[in-house]
Amino acid sequence: MRFILLLTFVILFSKNYAQDTVKVIKTQTPEELAQQDYNSGLASLNKNEYQSAVDLFTKSLANKPDFDKALYNRGIAYTHLKNYPAATADINKVLIVNPKNADAHFAKAMLFFSQNLKDSTNKSLDNCLAITKYPEAFYYKGLLAYEISDFDEAIKDYSGAIDAKADYAYAYNDRASAKRAKNDYAGAIADYEKALSINPSLVFINNNLGSAYRLNKNYQKSIECYSKAMSDKPEYLLALNNRGAAKLESGKLDDAKKDFEDVLKRDPKNSSAFNNLASVAIKQKDYKKAKDMATKAIELNANNGPAYYNRGIARQMLREEEGSCGDWKKASDLGVTAAKGFVTTDCN
């Protein structure tokens, strides 16, 4: 009886209003309804209307409970809604139906990743990669390795992602960052440039490239990259701040100062720019100004470790021994490792 057509005829007659035709409204089969709701759910999902997507997939599944695509995509929608238990239930059902569903394994990995369950994420990524060379699975394995500073492993995984997907700009960017962390600046520069050649619109890669050049002490190229990032996205003040840093490191104190001041013109509450002005002042041995600038940086961001570090330097030179040691201690607590050394060597 599944394929019996259910035809409902609604024949509208009217004595006063003559109808030209007999209207026929046809109801659809459960299969059709399931598919139609599924498609609508997918449209919602693609428009990031996750709750609507969940509702539509649920409707679809009401008509076709074993509709694995609806289950999978509802799991995705639940993931976006951070309803992890529901998402997990759906993805697990999909995997029961088809244990070789690489997408589902990856989706499961993303579920774990969203919940910061790193071991489980890795396991699901491995399950995915056991089925196919899934580029994104390689990428996320690289990400997990990067986060624990296992840069060799990260480079290996990102390389896997690139092997599986030659135009994977994100993987090139991240592999470059891992190389940078290993002080392989030449390698990092090559990868950042490759990422940019694949997707020149990713402004942050130009910034990263500028920083790799800066760390490699090629300040001219560094400044060019930061400037390109700024020209592509004028509101990208991060690059302007970094350009100032490159100028400062290359000894162009006045030029650096101008960049930092420009940042503050556009964003008067930019703690980083204040701290960098403190750095300029320290270089110019204007310790009073350095202290003032660093203090403003700290007022704007109480967790600005470098600002405490710099204020410590300024205070030491201003003969405020206790103040400087207090600042270095704070900077050390905030993760500025160099400050810890000062606490040891200068504060006993």
Add this chain to the structure above:
Amino acid sequence: MNRFLNLLVVILISSFAFSQSVEFEKENFPGKKDEMKVARHQMDIGMEFYQQGRKEFDDVRKGLMADKLLPVSVRDYLHAGYENFKSAQSPLMDAQKFNPKNARLNYMLGFIRFFDSPGAKEPLGHFADAYRLDPEVEFDLTYWLGWNYHLNANWDEAIKYYTIYLNKCNTKPKSYAAEIEDVQKKINECNTGKKYSANPERVFVDNLGTAINTQYPEYSPAITADEETIIFTARRDNSTGGQRDNDAGYYEDLYISSKLNGKWQASKLLSKNVNTEGHDASAGLSPDGSKLFVYRHSGKDGGDLYESTLFGADWEPPVHMNKNINTKFHESSVSLSFDGKRIFFVSDKSNGIGGRDIYYSDMDLRGEWGPSKNAGTDLNTKYGEEGVFMHPDGVTMYFSSQGHDNMGGYDIFKSEFANGKWGPAINLGYPINGPDDDVFFVVSGSGNRAYFSSAKQGGYGDKDIYKITFLGPEKEPLLSTEDQLLAMVANPISNLKTDVAVEIKTAKLTILKGVITDAKNGQVLEAAIDLIDNDKNEVLATFKSNSATGKYLVTLPSGKNYGIAVKRDGYLFHSENFNIPDNADFQEFTKDVALKKIEVGSVIVLRNIFFDFDKATIRPESANELDRLIKLLNDNPTLKIELGSHTDSKGSDDYNLKLSDNRSKSVVDYLITKGITATRLVAKGYGETKPIDTNDTDAGRQNNRRTEFKILEK
């Protein structure tokens, strides 16, 4: 040749300036004859004292040089001629008030004031005036002028005047050999000073302040590891006994001060167990702070070392150290190794390398200090060494010397012991060291600070104790830079793959529409329309055409064989058949139906009567159509009809005729079985003789294959 040119320059300069000195002559002071007399008298008195003092001074200098102890520091002269200079000062100052432009007077005042306040502005001014008024007023004027500039760290000016003096001495090098060595050393010191002051060390050098330092000499600090207590030597007017030594300074005593809330409290004389009316000086402190080494000088011992132990809160009376340490010569400055098994000390005993040298002695099995050994030429020079301090790291020694790469007087050096020998002495640099004496350097327990004594300018008088804070290498500021190293963090995107939309398997529809009319007059009719699933022989639905327009529209999903029957009372029903395959595309048919009234001669095609292929057997799906026919006959019991069957043109005529004949009979037989009287029914096979459509197409042939009934009687 150079020597000749230099001398010429000196002579030329001298000749230009010679006439500027104003002598105490009445013609130079017209109208001030009496005042001039008084002034000249004061000048004479002062000069007499000066010359006596100068003789004493020169004797000391000559004596030192004869012993190859070149006086390097101002204090090497041991206040020679002090009393006479002191007596000369007042009358000379009176004369100076009357006649400030006398070169010799300025020279004498400069000399006297120099040894009272070395490097101060006043003696420098006198020497500079003397030189301006008469550069040749004394042979050694430029030497003392150069030294004054030297002590002010005015390296270039010092070198300039030292060089003038050197050139003069070089005219008689043999006679002035010692002077040449002396001034050449000072020129070298100035060059060293220039070098180090161009790249100053990153340190803070702070005077310990008035709680520790006074107008009197304070020096030789010993500091406890926690830097909370300091013991040092001073020559103050409150020293034990209150007596002065031959050099006019008060006898040395040890003083102590402790910190309260981080500030040094006013220093006090150390225990009476330690201080005597003679010289009692701090010579060193053991690393654990439990042993204090004291320098004492009495009689003809030349100055010896003693050891005092801390007992409770007081120091026990110092015990004279053994003969391996003390000699008839001068011993001073002690430092123990970190394990207490080796002692370093300073002595000017004979057979040394020169002046005071650093020696060491190891403790024997009985706990006594063994024979001392000279620390060697890596540390000791022909000039003086003083203030030894062995760092607790066991390898680094800090000491002061006049004979290494100095910038003036004693400078502080360090040397590291490695591979069985001491490394090169490294000057601690400017501003730790300066042009005057910098001695008695001790490092705090933390290693971040050091204490030493210095006669540098800006103190409270003579030597003061200073604290050095080591700042280490210049601290580079930390920039706030930010990168977005991970693309997924910088620009998060979802890597979750969504499926693509499915193609919805909807039934494709065939639309049948049309207008139902009266066949004779064309009037639109409202009629009932049965939609029959022929496969299942079921009426799926019945609906009506529009009463006003006669129009109808039926949707027929694909995949079925449909029968359509249009019925209206008083009219013959009209049937149609639509076989719509599952894969049929959307199609729309217009089928206008002209219903015929029940009249003799009317012919109706029964589209929904089916036979097995090539047979006369009626297929079950014909039931509905036949039922409608039965109903028609039952409703109209007088009707008599002919059931005619037609074929297409395929096959032979005979065959077609026979097949059609058999089929019409099958229908009649069926009706009879359903209760219709046989007399009302006539079976007729027409074969292919009456086509209603072409036989050239499938559709046409299908139309031609039909069963009709015709009303014969009503």
